[in-house]
Amino acid sequence: MRKFSIKDWAVDDQPRKKLMQRGSSALSNAELLTILINNGNAFLSANDIAKHLLMASENSLQKLAAMSVKDMVNLKIKGLGEAKAIAIAASLELGIRRQADPIQQKQVSSSKDVAGYLQNTLQFLQREVFAILLLNRANRIIHFEIVSEGGITGTVADPRIILKKALERNATGIILCHNHPSGNLKPSHADEMLTKKIKNAASFLDILVTDHIIVSHEGYFSFADEGML
Structure with missing residues (x-):
């Protein structure tokens, strides 16, 4: 029986063979995407589709991960x-979750x-969200939750909802968090005012x-690192 080499495999199958022989870390981003895409069509191979997709995202997995299915x-x-x-x-979502360290019960x-x-x-x-980490007396994380979701440019967090969730979990500390889809890390005036509002309200409890x-x-x-709390 003739022994087939990787060159005898169809273009779309070669990355699978390479992964089997050398492991997933040996594959390029295009080859890994080729495996996910699985098959091509009369116009493009799966490998060609993968390369076009990477080109459209400027060869950035970060930008690709930010794309929705519709995008x-x-x-x-x-x-x-x-x-x-x-x-x-x-x-890509599995990859993001894999990178995130287990956070529950971690001491901060x-x-x-x-x-x-x-x-x-x-x-x-791609949208701005507001999240909270709740801490116990030992400064260990007992809960993480996204409490509000907005659009591309902003979201509104309700202090009453945040404090209610903290009371329900018997939390003694809160870490506020939100993302900036634009990439800019500088807090806005609204960010600063909201932080003060939640901090002042929480102090009464x-x-x-x-x-x-x-x-x-x-x-x-970090507001704390910058002396803004």
């Missing part, structure tokens, strides 16, 4: 329909203890607002 379909790449876009979006002593988790969780969202962290694909900004 990918709207690129009008022949052979990239909704089903393939869903598979790619799901895979500085912004660095949570900034990486918050950035990995929120940085690729003996709950301490320990930080407000802004995250984006550029990094993070």
Whole structure:
């Protein structure tokens, strides 16, 4: 029986063979996408579709991860329909979740203890969201939750909802967090006013607002680190 080499495989199958022989880390981004896309059409191979998709996202996995299924379909790449876009979006989301360290019960002593988790969780969202981390007396995280979602340019967080959730969990500390889809990490005047409002309201309930962290694909900004609390 003739022994087939990787050159004998169809273009779309070669990345699968390479992964089996050398492991996933040996594959390029285009080859990994080729496996997710699975098959091409009469116009483009799966590998060609993957390359077109990467070109459309400026060869940036961060920008690709920020795309919705609709965004990918709207690129009008022949052979990239909704089903393939869903598979790619799901895979990228798994990658984001894998990067996020387990956060529950982690003890917080500085912004660095949570900034990486918050950035990995929120940085690729195309809309602005407001989230909270609730802490117990030992400064351990007991709960994480997105409490409001807005548009591309902003979101509104209700202090009453935040404090209600803190009371329900018997939290003694709160870390506020929101993302800036634009990448800009500088807090706005509204961000500063909201932080003061929540901090003042929480103090009447003996709950301490320990930080407000802004995250984006550029990094993070900590109100506590900058002496703004």
